[in-house]
Amino acid sequence: EAQVTQNPRYLITVTGKKLTVTCSQNMNHEYMSWYRQDPGLGLRQIYYSMNVEVTDKGDVPEGYKVSRKEKRNFPLILESPSPNQTSLYFCASSSQGMYEQYFGPGTRLTVT
Amino acid sequence: AQRVTQPEKLLSVFKGAPVELKCNYSYSGSPELFWYVQYSRQRLQLLLRHISRESIKGFTADLNKGETSFHLKKPFAQEEDSAMYYCALRRWGGYQKVTFGIGTKLQVIP
Secondary structure, eight states: OOOEEEEOSEEEEOTTOOEEEEEEESSOOSEEEEEEEETTTEEEEEEEEEETTEEEEOSOOTTOEEOOSSTTBOOEEESSOOGGGOEEEEEEEEOTTOOOOEEOOOEEEEEO | OOEEEOOOSEEEEETTSOEEEOOEEEOSSOEEEEEEEEOTTSOOEEEEEGGGOOOBTTBEEOOBTTTTBOOEEESSOOGGGOEEEEEEEEETTTOOOEEEOOOEEEEEEO
16 A cells, blocks of 8 residues: 555654654655644745755754655654644655655654 | 745635635746645645646636636635645756645634
């Protein structure tokens, strides 16, 4: 089944403790993105990747890192999480030449 | 800078009534506009794209470059249309920087 998976789905952590949210797609898509969804703010793009080793900042990259070492994986790294990063995070992928993004199920992160 | 504005956080309509979800954008180049929908407990999914000019689940949307709008319309609302709707914009040509609006929750009253 073609899909985007994220792990973990739920995470509660403390300020300053490094964490990684994984994203994987099995559709051989070139493009992948990370978004955060906050009430009243909608979805905001954090980072995106056009292909392996090619990444660029979205609208809200501060406090996040990404890497794209393999085509199927696009992990989101929070080196030192803070409470303002408490949010619902979505990963998405799409194919070059296509317009539709396929979204993952979301990861709900709480930083205390 | 690119910006998408959805002025209504919540839109309530009665079943059978017409629906119009508003979307205005600000972008200096050639935009691609999309509508995404998120049903309860489901993933965000593409509803339609301006270039396709097709009707999906009875919804249509026309890009009006003069008014910089991309409103989503349906002549007769159904209960199953209740969901969050997001308007999104990216630069024409597949560039992957995408800007979403804050979303409009559509509530169809039986």
